[in-house]
Amino acid sequence: MKRAYVLFLCLIMAFAAIGCGKEEDDYGKVDHIKNSVEDEPMTPTATPTPTEDPVKPLVLCLDPGHGGRWEGAIYHGQQERYLVLQLSKEIRAYINEHYPEITVYLTREDNETFSSDIGPDLRQRVEFAKNCGAQILVSIHLNASEKHNLRGTMVCISKQPNIHDISVELANKLLDATASIGIPKNGNTGYVTRNSGDTFDENGVPVDYYAICRHGASLNIPAVILESCFMDNDKDYEFIKDDAAIKRLAAVEAEAMARFMIEKFSKK
Ligand SMILES: [Zn+2]
Structure with missing residues (x-):
């Protein structure tokens, strides 16, 4: 009991x-x-x-290069500033449709924005991306070479240690994407770094030559320049020759950017 x-x-x-x-x-x-x-x-x-x-919201910033009075390259009767704006808008449209969890901002929506001096203009584009809360900035350009004998995709990235490695990863995803539709890598790796010849940081180390990458490093945001192909090369021009071609290029690039962002940032 x-x-x-x-x-x-x-x-x-x-x-x-x-x-x-x-x-x-x-x-x-x-x-x-x-x-x-x-x-x-x-x-x-x-x-x-x-x-x-x-989970932090995923934010991608695209920077359609040039604009305002900066025309960029001009070949086949086409101006780079218009083509890259169209390409950027197609990338955004693809991501909005297929990856609604990613918010996409463009540094410019028209060709009137960014008509100030080129120096402050490039800084403002990176500051814009930072203020959007973007995890990465991709500046969208089309290439041209002096002798008109080069082709392929080139991604310009920073040499600075705080954003270099992640920029290499992103560059490789973008290069694989354009290769999947037939655009070869430019050069050995497809990505390039370049130091400034006359500007150094407080430790005497040269800063990046490419302004978008340099400002990206100083504001601690991975910022790369994507030169999808060479406008002045006939084979490359096929990939941007009309609306359908630009849409196809945009789709593979958008897919690469979206997957990269989800893989790197969706759980941080
Ligand atoms: Zn350009």
Whole structure:
């Protein structure tokens, strides 16, 4: 009889302990949700659980090169500033349709923006990307060579250690994407770095020659210049010759950018 009584007491205590534990879990959950709301803007459908970290929104910034009075390259009666704007808008449209979890911003929507001096203009483009909360900036260009004898995709990246390695990864994804539709890599690797010959940081180390990459390094945002192909090469021109060609090029580049962003940033 006494043994049965002790067993009964033990059972009551065990239930009480389970109850307390559950209560703590619930409070923990409430706190977590409250913190999430304060830290991050949440969509109405987002329901974080205690085991999941809040996910930062994925933001991609595209920079259609040139614009304003900066025409860029001109071949086949086409101006680079218009073609890269069209290509950028097609990339955004593809990502909006297939990867709605990624927000895409363009540094310019028309050809009137960015008509100031080229120096501050390039800095402003990277500052814009930073202010958007973008994880990466891809500056969209088309190439041309002095002797008109080069072809292929070239990605200009920073040499600075804070953004170099991730820029190489992104460059390789973009190069694989354009290769998949028949555009070869330019040079051995397809990506290039270049140091400034006359500008150095406080430690005497030369900064990047390419302004978009240089400002990307200083603002700590991976910023690359994607030169999809050479406008002045007949074989390359096939890939940008009309609306359908530009849409096809945009689709493979958009797919590469979206997958890269999801792989690198969706759980951070
Ligand atoms: Zn350009």
